[in-house]
Amino acid sequence: MIAYQRGDLGAFKQLYSILVDEARRHFERSHRDPVVAHDLVQDLFLELHRSRRTYTPPLAVRPWIFGIARKVSARCRRSAFQQPQVQNLFDEEGELPVSAPVSHAPSPDALDIENAVSALPRSTRDPWLMHHVFGFSFHSIAARLEITVMAAKLRSSRATRALREALSR
């Protein structure tokens, strides 16, 4: 940790290797959803990096890191709690509609896109649809899906990458 505070990237990588599994388990216990836990682990290491000066050597590193983890968890919960839960985008089964309501038969390209979007996992599909189809900001998506803004961006970007791969085949 001291080497990391001095600007050693190797020390950060070592710290990451040592703590990432423990951090993931910590978030999985408190949030249950593995995708959310995965995003929160990333948020934790970003916050840890921003706040690295708050660690005072030679105190133990783990209590400090899990103190930050509690903060990251609380922020995630607060951002989810503060925003109103608007569910009217979702259909009766609680899913976002993938196909647009059209009167005539869709073109083959539109069908390809629809199939590719439907094949995406729901955790990445919903943020992508909400941003690229319904035009919501990432802040709004984060609030509606009870995730962080960074997580919303990350999931949407994953979906874009997966769609690009699926459609280029």
Place this chain on the structure above:
Amino acid sequence: MTEHHIPARVLSAVQGDLQPVRPFASPGRRTLALLPVAIVLFLGMPAYWGWQTHAQLAPWPSWGWSAVESVLGLVMLAAGFREAIPGRELSAKTLTALTLVACAGFVLINATSYLPPPVPIETRLRWLRECISLALLFSIPALLPPAWLVSRALPNRPALTGALCGLGVGLMADAGLRLCCWDGGFSHIAFAHGGAVLLLTALAALGATFVERLKAGR
């Protein structure tokens, strides 16, 4: 040790800002850095009031008790600084003990100068207003250095951290205020001096919460 793949987002953020940082000083050392603020509140308030009104200040034994109250305020500030560091939060027992010590200290120290003056109620009301405004005039600017120090940290309970800092500054302000106060009655001490301390505590708690919300939104 297994090799873990660091996500590109995290790695690029770390690589983009990897200059060496100086770790925070311990809460005690940061509190000592605020000693000038305590001295300004302790000496500045009686000096200002003496210069404004040519009033007689409190006798010497009171200055000793005020010094004790200032130290108590610094202890509260140190507790606030410690609370602001992740993983070093204070336990419920410590917090209860600190609150009790602060309240007992405030009451006992002010009880040493108990002297209800034989003046009409209008005068006492004016003194109440004057004491609160003098306390706030000095202590709101004095709250800025600890607020800056706390905002650089990462408090898990910002309201509590702010409240401890506000209480600390409030006690330090009361240490100076009681030296130039003409009213030693219990009701005046409770409403004017205690009210000013409570007001500062609430203000600092709100301020810290607001700053943390702003930081979270970045």
